[in-house]
Amino acid sequence: MRRWIWLTVVAALAIAYPLLLSSPFQQRLGALVLLYAIAASAWNIVGGYAGQVSVGHVVFFGCGAYAAMGSYAKFGLSPLFGIPGGIVIAVGLAAIIGVPTLRLSGHYFSMATIAVAETMRLIVTNTDWLGAAVGLSGPTVPRNVFDLSFLSSLPYYYLFLLVLVITLFITWWMTNSRMGFYLRAIKDSERAARSLGAPASRTKLYAYMLSAALTSVSGALYAMMFGFVDPESGLGILISVKILIMAALGGAGLLFGPLVGAAILVPLEEISNSWLGGKGAGLTFVVYGAIIVLIARFQPGGLLSLFTGRKKSKSDTGAGHAP
Amino acid sequence: MSFVLVQVIVGGLLLGAVYALFSSGLTLVWGMMNIVNFAHGDFVMLGMYVAYVVYTLMGGGPILGAPLATLVLATVGVVVYFALIRDIMKGPMLAQILGTFGLALLLRYSVFWWFGANFLSMPPNIVGGTYAFAGLRIEASRLLAGVVALLVTLGLHLLLTRTSLGSKMLAVAEDQTAAQLMGIRPDTMQAIAWAIAAGATGLAGALIANFFYIVPTVGETLGIVAFVTVSLGGFGSVPGALVAGLLIGVIESLSGYLIGAIYKDIVVYVLFLLFLWFRPQGLMGKA
Numbered sequence: 001m002r003r004w005i006w007l008t009v010v011a012a013l014a015i016a017y018p019l020l021l022s023s024p025f026q027q028r029l030g031a032l033v034l035l036y037a038i039a040a041s042a043w044n045i046v047g048g049y050a051g052q053v054s055v056g057h058v059v060f061f062g063c064g065a066y067a068a069m070g071s072y073a074k075f076g077l078s079p080l081f082g083i084p085g086g087i088v089i090a091v092g093l094a095a096i097i098g099v100p101t102l103r104l105s106g107h108y109f110s111m112a113t114i115a116v117a118e119t120m121r122l123i124v125t126n127t128d129w130l131g132a133a134v135g136l137s138g139p140t141v142p143r144n145v146f147d148l149s150f151l152s153s154l155p156y157y158y159l160f161l162l163v164l165v166i167t168l169f170i171t172w173w174m175t176n177s178r179m180g181f182y183l184r185a186i187k188d189s190e191r192a193a194r195s196l197g198a199p200a201s202r203t204k205l206y207a208y209m210l211s212a213a214l215t216s217v218s219g220a221l222y223a224m225m226f227g228f229v230d231p232e233s234g235l236g237i238l239i240s241v242k243i244l245i246m247a248a249l250g251g252a253g254l255l256f257g258p259l260v261g262a263a264i265l266v267p268l269e270e271i272s273n274s275w276l277g278g279k280g281a282g283l284t285f286v287v288y289g290a291i292i293v294l295i296a297r298f299q300p301g302g303l304l305s306l307f308t309g310r311k312k313s314k315s316d317t318g319a320g321h322a323p
Numbered sequence: 324m325s326f327v328l329v330q331v332i333v334g335g336l337l338l339g340a341v342y343a344l345f346s347s348g349l350t351l352v353w354g355m356m357n358i359v360n361f362a363h364g365d366f367v368m369l370g371m372y373v374a375y376v377v378y379t380l381m382g383g384g385p386i387l388g389a390p391l392a393t394l395v396l397a398t399v400g401v402v403v404y405f406a407l408i409r410d411i412m413k414g415p416m417l418a419q420i421l422g423t424f425g426l427a428l429l430l431r432y433s434v435f436w437w438f439g440a441n442f443l444s445m446p447p448n449i450v451g452g453t454y455a456f457a458g459l460r461i462e463a464s465r466l467l468a469g470v471v472a473l474l475v476t477l478g479l480h481l482l483l484t485r486t487s488l489g490s491k492m493l494a495v496a497e498d499q500t501a502a503q504l505m506g507i508r509p510d511t512m513q514a515i516a517w518a519i520a521a522g523a524t525g526l527a528g529a530l531i532a533n534f535f536y537i538v539p540t541v542g543e544t545l546g547i548v549a550f551v552t553v554s555l556g557g558f559g560s561v562p563g564a565l566v567a568g569l570l571i572g573v574i575e576s577l578s579g580y581l582i583g584a585i586y587k588d589i590v591v592y593v594l595f596l597l598f599l600w601f602r603p604q605g606l607m608g609k610a
Contacts, residue, residue, distance in 0.1 A: 047417070048417075051415070051416060051417060053416070053417055053420040053421070055361075055420075055424065097596075099600075100596075100599045100600040101599055104599070106416045106420065107353075107359040107420070108554065108599060110359075110361070110420050110424075111359075111361075111547070111550045111554075112595070112596060112599055114543075114547060115547055115551075115592040115595050115596060116592075116596065118543075118544075118547065118588070118592060119588075119589050119592040119593065119596075122585065122586075122588060122589050123589065126585055126586075237543065241428065244421075245425075248417070248421055252417055282432045282435040282436035282440075283432070283436050284432075285428055285431075285432035285435075286428075286429060286432040286433050286436055288425075288428055288432075289425045289426065289427070289428030289429030289430075289431075289432060290425070290429055291425070292421050292422075292424065292425025292428065293407060293421075293422055293425035293426055293429060294425075295421065295425075296407075296411050296414070296417075296418040296419075296421040296422030296425060297407055297410055297411060297418075297422060300411075300414050300415055300417060300418035300421070
């Protein structure tokens with residue numbers, strides 16, 4: 001019962017936020033929080049629930065962003081067509097990365113995701129058709145509402161809110177499905193889960209593909225809001241870092257963890273950027289690095305796990321030595 | 324075979340020896356503690372900056388810079404072990420990866436913040452000129468880096484296999500409890516392993532600083548190279564890292580020469596992914 005009261009309060013606040021705090025800066029901030037919350041929630045499916053730390057998630061983000069801008073710049077279509085297009089590419093790519101690496105220990109998976117992300121960035125940077133280093137632009141003057149090109153951040157805010165709710169609902173539904181039970185078993189002990197007949201590799205792969213699809217949607221939304229994508233903003237490894245750290249800070253493997261992380265870190269970055277200007281860019285990531293180290297060292301469950309009463313979970317995935 | 328091709332291969336071997344040196348640090352820690360240091364490439368980057376600072380402050384070349392970088396990084400390794408690794412080692416996988424990955428960011432962007440994003444470089448003749456040898460032209464700095472790296476990597480292998488310290492470290496790697504019962508302190512041995520691993524990166528960094536571009540983000544590429552080397556060579560194996568390092572050095576310079584400089588990183592990454600598909604246990608690994 002208390003849970004539902006909380007949910008209602010949070011939902012009401014989320015809907016009312018851009019009307020209560022209605023300056024363009026505040027509305028934009030709200031939209032960005034929701035956007036990163038979508039991406040971080042998508043990462044959470046594979047990073048939190050499946051326990052496979054993808055460090056190259058930006059590659060799916062880039063699939064969506066490039067598909068959205070590409071459908072306008074190359075085919076004259078609404079960027080909305082980029083959403084299904086990006087999903088198809090992202091899921092295919094996830095299968096290519098996931099099939100070989102998810103069988104191995106988690107380190108291989110993490111490193112392979114970095115390698116794929118960097119490879120894609122290098123390839124796109126050198127592909128003229130995809131705009132090379134300059135990138136692709138969206139519609140400068142919207143032809144109709146389906147170009148999703150608005151001056152105000154308000155429409156984006158509600159669009160992102162809707163997508164976030166869908167993402168969280170999919171995550172919640174997944175955790176209560178058979179797949180969710182498999183994932184929990186695998187995360188606790190992959191060997192035990194396998195011996196009881198849980199299809200470990202396949203379940204992890206499905207989680208990865210689902211996560212890739214949702215991340216691609218967040219990338220498409222990002223490109224629509226900013227109206228362009230280039231290799232740095234669409235495929236830079238630092239986007240992965242932001243996504244990952246938001247989920248980990250709030251609480252990886254908890255439904256609302258990524259939202260909490262995004263609500264803390266996005267304002268922090270926006271404010272530090274407006275105070276320090278370009279010089280602050282390096283400092284922001286120093287702080288990010290420090291936060292990640294501190295979480296890993298003292299509270300691997302994330303901030304939300306302080307309230308849910310779950311102590312440091314000492315699951316045995318890869319820790320110490322197998323005898 | 325044309326002289327140019329031989330030149331390219333020799334260059335690749337010399338660089339590959341340096342790859343082997345810092346990768347053996349990663350493989351040592353990975354094999355011994357089953358933890359992967361995602362900040363490994365950034366340790367090499369730190370070594371490069373130590374050498375650079377030694378040069379700008381004192382005008383010293385690698386004779387001063389290399390030992391100092393080794394010492395500084397070995398200290399960093401020990402500090403990192405006691406402050407972070409010892410605790411996250413026992414934690415969940417997520418904490419292990421996040422911990423060292425966060426460390427990588429912390430190091431990379433601290434350097435970025437302090438030195439800026441500019442490409443720095445050492446004066447071209449800091450070690451000496453270029454030798455002409457049977458038609459080949461080899462820069463002294465590359466020759467020095469390759470030869471020293473090769474010798475140190477071989478030394479590391481002997482240290483691990485032929486000395487009592489090496490036996491103790493292998494004992495800890497094999498079974499911590501049993502080693503403890505034999506009077507070996509796992510904590511000390513693991514700290515020593517981190518000192519050696521990080522020291523190797525410091526030396527490697529100081530050696531390539533003489534001819535490589537010095538930039539805060541170089542650690543990312545070098546970290547992937549180290550990871551590829553270790554996965555090819557089989558984890559925990561220094562000889563494996565040596566062979567794989569030389570091989571990757573040659574493949575990288577050949578593809579840089581034959582396809583184009585921008586594609587050499589792509590070739591290494593794609594090779595890595597292919598290996599994961601077809602031979603995940605590595606070139607010489609068992610299973």
